[in-house]
Amino acid sequence: MNNFEEDSLSDNIFIGRDDELKDLRSLYQAKKSKLIVIYGRRRIGKSTLVEKFCESFESLRFEGLEAEHTPGQIDQFVSGKFLDSWNLSCFLSS
Numbered sequence: 001m002n003n004f005e006e007d008s009l010s011d012n013i014f015i016g017r018d019d020e021l022k023d024l025r026s027l028y029q030a031k032k033s034k035l036i037v038i039y040g041r042r043r044i045g046k047s048t049l050v051e052k053f054c055e056s057f058e059s060l061r062f063e064g065l066e067a068e069h070t071p072g073q074i075d076q077f078v079s080g081k082f083l084d085s086w087n088l089s090c091f092l093s094s
Helices: 003-012 016-030 046-054 070-078 080-084
Strands: none
Touching: 016 046
């Protein structure tokens, strides 16, 4: 299967994650704050699971940069380019 076919399938099919979506919804509705870590092998649908979960409400998404150390990750997170798209710059002070 070539990349085009893989991308087409991943955009149109979401199968076998009902239990995980149910768990995420339950944790989201809880009255306590939670940190949820989703990990696993590459290309098994972790990002798609999060995207599907977040479809029903406004959310903020940040992904780490591959092979970048912590200072570079932080710089990317607080960069004006990232914040401008969400109008969040007022929440961060220099």
